[in-house]
Amino acid sequence: xxxxxxxxxxxxxxxxxxxxxxxxxxxxxxxxxxxxxxxxxxxxxxxxxxxxxxxxxxxxxxxxxxxxxxxxxxxxxxxxxxxxxxxxxxxxxxxxxxxxxxxxxxxxxxxxxxxxxxxxxxxxxxxxxxxxxxxxxxxxxxxxxxxxxxxxxxxxxxxxxxxxxxxxxxxxxxxxxxxxxxxxxxxxxxxxxxxxxxxxxxxxxxxxxxxxxxxxxxxxxxxxxxxxxxxxxxxxxxxxxxxxxxxxxxxxxxxxxxxxxxxxxxxxxxxxxxxxxxxxxxxxxxxxxxxxxxxxxxxxxxxxxxxxxxxxxxxxxxxxxxxxxxxxxxxxxxxxxxxxxxxxxxxxxxxxxxxxxxxxxxxxxxxxxxxxxxxxxxxxxxxxxx
Amino acid sequence: xxxxxxxxxxxxxxxxxxxxxxxxxxxxxxxxxxxxxxxxxxxxxxxxxxxxxxxxxxxxxxxxxxxxxxxxxxxxxxxxxxxxxxxxxxxxxxxxxxxxxxxxxxxxxxxxxxxxxxxxxxxxxxxxxxxxxxxxxxxxxxxxxxxxxxxxxxxxxxxxxxxxxxxxxxxxxxxxxxxxxxxxxxxxxxxxxxxxxxxxxxxxxxxxxxxxxxxxxxxxxxxxxxxxxxxxxxxxxxxxxxxxxxxxxxxxxxxxxxxxxxxxxxxxxxxxxxxxxxxxxxxxxxxxxxxxxxxxxxxxxxxxxxxxxxxxxxxxxxxxxxxxxxxxxxxxxxxxxxxxxxxxxxxxxxxxxxxxxxxxxxxxxxxxxxxxxxxxxxxxxxxxxxxxxxxxx
Numbered sequence: 001x002x003x004x005x006x007x008x009x010x011x012x013x014x015x016x017x018x019x020x021x022x023x024x025x026x027x028x029x030x031x032x033x034x035x036x037x038x039x040x041x042x043x044x045x046x047x048x049x050x051x052x053x054x055x056x057x058x059x060x061x062x063x064x065x066x067x068x069x070x071x072x073x074x075x076x077x078x079x080x081x082x083x084x085x086x087x088x089x090x091x092x093x094x095x096x097x098x099x100x101x102x103x104x105x106x107x108x109x110x111x112x113x114x115x116x117x118x119x120x121x122x123x124x125x126x127x128x129x130x131x132x133x134x135x136x137x138x139x140x141x142x143x144x145x146x147x148x149x150x151x152x153x154x155x156x157x158x159x160x161x162x163x164x165x166x167x168x169x170x171x172x173x174x175x176x177x178x179x180x181x182x183x184x185x186x187x188x189x190x191x192x193x194x195x196x197x198x199x200x201x202x203x204x205x206x207x208x209x210x211x212x213x214x215x216x217x218x219x220x221x222x223x224x225x226x227x228x229x230x231x232x233x234x235x236x237x238x239x240x241x242x243x244x245x246x247x248x249x250x251x252x253x254x255x256x257x258x259x260x261x262x263x264x265x266x267x268x269x270x271x272x273x274x275x276x277x278x279x280x281x282x283x284x285x286x287x288x289x290x291x292x293x294x295x296x297x298x299x300x301x302x303x304x305x306x307x308x309x310x311x312x313x314x315x316x317x318x319x320x321x322x323x324x325x326x327x328x329x330x331x332x333x334x335x336x337x338x339x340x341x342x343x344x345x346x347x348x349x350x351x352x353x354x355x356x357x358x359x360x361x362x363x364x365x366x367x368x369x370x371x372x373x374x375x376x377x378x379x380x381x382x383x384x385x386x
Numbered sequence: 387x388x389x390x391x392x393x394x395x396x397x398x399x400x401x402x403x404x405x406x407x408x409x410x411x412x413x414x415x416x417x418x419x420x421x422x423x424x425x426x427x428x429x430x431x432x433x434x435x436x437x438x439x440x441x442x443x444x445x446x447x448x449x450x451x452x453x454x455x456x457x458x459x460x461x462x463x464x465x466x467x468x469x470x471x472x473x474x475x476x477x478x479x480x481x482x483x484x485x486x487x488x489x490x491x492x493x494x495x496x497x498x499x500x501x502x503x504x505x506x507x508x509x510x511x512x513x514x515x516x517x518x519x520x521x522x523x524x525x526x527x528x529x530x531x532x533x534x535x536x537x538x539x540x541x542x543x544x545x546x547x548x549x550x551x552x553x554x555x556x557x558x559x560x561x562x563x564x565x566x567x568x569x570x571x572x573x574x575x576x577x578x579x580x581x582x583x584x585x586x587x588x589x590x591x592x593x594x595x596x597x598x599x600x601x602x603x604x605x606x607x608x609x610x611x612x613x614x615x616x617x618x619x620x621x622x623x624x625x626x627x628x629x630x631x632x633x634x635x636x637x638x639x640x641x642x643x644x645x646x647x648x649x650x651x652x653x654x655x656x657x658x659x660x661x662x663x664x665x666x667x668x669x670x671x672x673x674x675x676x677x678x679x680x681x682x683x684x685x686x687x688x689x690x691x692x693x694x695x696x697x698x699x700x701x702x703x704x705x706x707x708x709x710x711x712x713x714x715x716x717x718x719x720x721x722x723x724x725x726x727x728x729x730x731x732x733x734x735x736x737x738x739x740x741x742x743x744x745x746x747x748x749x750x751x752x753x754x755x756x757x758x759x760x761x762x763x764x765x766x767x768x769x770x771x772x773x774x775x776x777x778x779x
């Protein structure tokens with residue numbers, strides 16, 4: 001086959017040759033460097049706080065990716081598991097009821113209770129498919145939020161639980177943003193490693209098979225219900241873990257954190273990143289959570305700094321005001337980015353190869369690629385036989 | 387051959403792009419002021435509010451009120467210095483998860499004090515971060531009782547704890563022995579209802595707590611329970627729409643003699659229509675937290691200026707947010723220092739002459755009317771008489 005020339009094709013080849021673990025390491029190095037840059041006063045602390053929240057969303061997106069991306073079960077109430085984790089931590093580590101339980105116990109309890117919730121909601125509902133499952137999980141999400149909203153004796157209702165204690169880990173009190181950042185980052189890395197291994201294991205491949213064709217998968221000896229339940233429970237556990245860390249960091253929890261739109265946001269992150277792709281989930285979450293802030297900073301700081309004070313002053317007042325008040329329009333741009341992405345790159349930012357072929361099955365180039373792959377495969381076999 | 391060269395070029399390009407990206411991230415962190423006049427100093431005051439999301443209209447009113455104060459006060463003198471005020475306005479979308487990010491951003495910007503947050507929830511999630519940085523915050527609209535006392539929080543609005551106590555006191559004055567309290571499961575209504583219930587229980591009044599959901603239209607289940615309880619008064623701590631419907635359904639169920647009451651959420655002229663006619667709301671009692679606008683010292687001037695700037699009537703809490711900035715300036719004048727720690731210290735004993743009147747803050751950071759306004763009640767009682775709200779004092 002003749003190699004294509006041109007900058008784009010060359011760049012593609014160049015980046016294609018870099019092994020995937022190198023990208024992962026580069027991303028990790030970038031993530032590790034954020035608090036160091038902040039320490040050195042090279043970036044502002046707000047990026048660190050934004051980083052912590054983004055990492056929590058990365059956990060959530062990776063968790064939802066298990067059930068939605070890998071197994072193909074649309075869960076519209078995912079944030080409920082996050083709520084279970086958050087409230088478990090908030091209730092047992094705040095002056096609200098006077099408990100002050102150890103960090104590790106609460107971490108396990110938050111994860112465990114969320115898994116239990118996943119099991120309870122999964123058992124009766126996993127025989128449903130597609131839209132029906134989506135509706136049931138949506139209902140579950142709302143029930144959970146309303147329960148926390150109305151269970152005033154324990155959760156303080158809509159007022160929420162303030163003044164959550166800082167965690168003590170191995171005798172060290174975690175209270176600086178940098179410390180929280182690394183704490184969450186450690187769990188992100190652990191979960192990412194676990195899920196990457198799981199993805200290529202028998203279980204992970206069985207999930208993919210269930211997603212592609214449930215009947216065919218069950219014919220091949222895959223026990224659909226128990227595997228779907230496992231995926232639901234693991235995904236819920238990750239959300240519970242994220243909830244625990246989030247409550248400790250935020251020090252305040254109320255039911256408005258867990259509204260339906262938050263579930264939708266996490267679904268968007270997974271779809272935008274690429275269904276069934278762990279790097280995709282990470283990229284989707286980081287992008288969707290951090291983008292509004294980048295837009296805000298771009299218009300309120302970087303652009304005026306770049307143009308200089310004199311140029312700014314010479315601009316019409318309306319334009320100046322537009323820059324100053326750009327805050328209000330940033331979500332508009334985020335929405336636009338999502339729309340553009342879905343139209344031009346429906347498979348996501350960093351898609352899973354299987355999923356890309358699925359999405360692009362109408363695209364002649366992709367069809368050709370798939371055919372080529374199968375063809376090569378057949379030819380290889382013929383060679384072996386010969 | 388060409389491949390290797392291209393790769394080198396690409397690598398260089400990539401490295402340049404990364405450096406550019408990082409350096410643009412760093413941006414400019416210091417202000418180059420202070421070179422001009424020796425005595426002029428620019429101070430940044432943060433406005434932590436919600437300009438998008440469900441409470442955008444409140445956030446807009448707050449922002450406009452503060453801007454008016456900023457235009458008036460900039461260039462004020464304290465000690466041997468002249469201060470220019472620069473407002474840094476940031477939007478938290480009304481989401482508590484966005485609130486800490488906005489807080490950190492304002493701290494990074496180097497603000498000396500912050501006006502906000504708009505709601506109690508967002509105040510709760512931002513307050514620890516401001517506290518850690520030693521930045522005082524003054525909210526003009528976060529009324530929840532459990533927000534005070536915090537080491538760095540003040541408010542120019544009247545807290546639910548004060549209004550709740552006033553509602554409870556009123557019940558006791560009227561000699562009620564059984565009161566049904568209903569909320570709408572919202573942050574504000576539940577907070578207020580909790581305070582009223584606490585005070586009534588302490589006073590030996592029997593209380594029945596019920597709840598509806600904001601947006602509900604049918605309260606027959608709650609009405610049945612309230613009727614069985616046979617209270618002297620039915621109090622709704624949420625907003626007028628649900629209040630009107632509740633009162634109507636109580637009347638229809640045959641509760642003819644019961645007294646209807648509520649907090650400032652029900653004091654609206656629309657309540658009569660919502661209750662299906664003026665007859666159903668005749669005699670309803672309501673309290674309002676804060677000095678009534680007509681008795682505010684600077685209300686007329688403020689209203690004129692606000693309408694000139696925005697072509698709108700002053701929105702909710704515009705004047706309390708305006709006065710939050712006045713209070714900050716007063717604290718700077720008092721201490722002759724714009725250091726956050728000094729502002730924080732001096733806020734506890736300032737005497738502010740604002741739109742609301744003359745006021746200060748008590749030991750908990752709670753609004754306290756002083757001087758010429760001291761005689762004015764900070765809780766005003768209203769009553770519906772012949773279909774219109776009139777003062778009930």
